[in-house]
Amino acid sequence: MEQVLLLNTTFEPIAVVSWKKAVTLVFLQKVEVLGVYDREVKSISRSVRLPAVIRLLHFVRNGKRGVKFSRRNVFIRDDFTCQYCGKKFEAKHLTCDHLIPRSRGGLTEWTNIVTSCIRCNLRKGDKLPEEREMLPRRKPYWPTDYQLLRLGSDVKVLPEIWRDYLF
Numbered sequence: 001m002e003q004v005l006l007l008n009t010t011f012e013p014i015a016v017v018s019w020k021k022a023v024t025l026v027f028l029q030k031v032e033v034l035g036v037y038d039r040e041v042k043s044i045s046r047s048v049r050l051p052a053v054i055r056l057l058h059f060v061r062n063g064k065r066g067v068k069f070s071r072r073n074v075f076i077r078d079d080f081t082c083q084y085c086g087k088k089f090e091a092k093h094l095t096c097d098h099l100i101p102r103s104r105g106g107l108t109e110w111t112n113i114v115t116s117c118i119r120c121n122l123r124k125g126d127k128l129p130e131e132r133e134m135l136p137r138r139k140p141y142w143p144t145d146y147q148l149l150r151l152g153s154d155v156k157v158l159p160e161i162w163r164d165y166l167f
Helices: 019-027 071-077 118-124 145-152 160-166
Strands: 003-007 013-018 031-042 047-056 094-098 113-117
Touching: 003 019, 003 160, 013 019, 013 145, 019 031, 019 047, 031 160, 047 160, 071 094, 071 113, 071 145, 094 118, 113 118
Parallel strands: 003 047
Antiparallel strands: 003 013, 031 047, 094 113
16 A cells, blocks of 8 residues: 655655554544545545555754664665675665774764675775775765655655646
């Protein structure tokens, strides 16, 4: 079934939720429906058009840098691609590599971590990328909520009705 774009009160995209979650939020009067799909969901007593875009009625603080640092989010940011060899892998074959190793004072933060395949991570070891001539293909960055939403969504083709809220 369809996914639903969830917006903050400021019309900022904050998540993609299941249609079930969206319908629940509608019935709890926590959101307003801004757009609907052609399909309906039916219960014993009523029929409702499936929401496509919903907006929270009360502001949810996302924080300026609200993207949670996690291994999975690093992989999403880097598109499950090793930043050294450029090959794409499943998550189970990837690691997070510190550009500046922790043994040299490197921190575990967005701008010091890249996705690496196991082989490249072992090859780089406890060295700086320059010492192994293994520079990452892209400079690591702190992604926004919107970037992770776009990169990590299971939605492969964006519904036309979402476009006004995403671009």
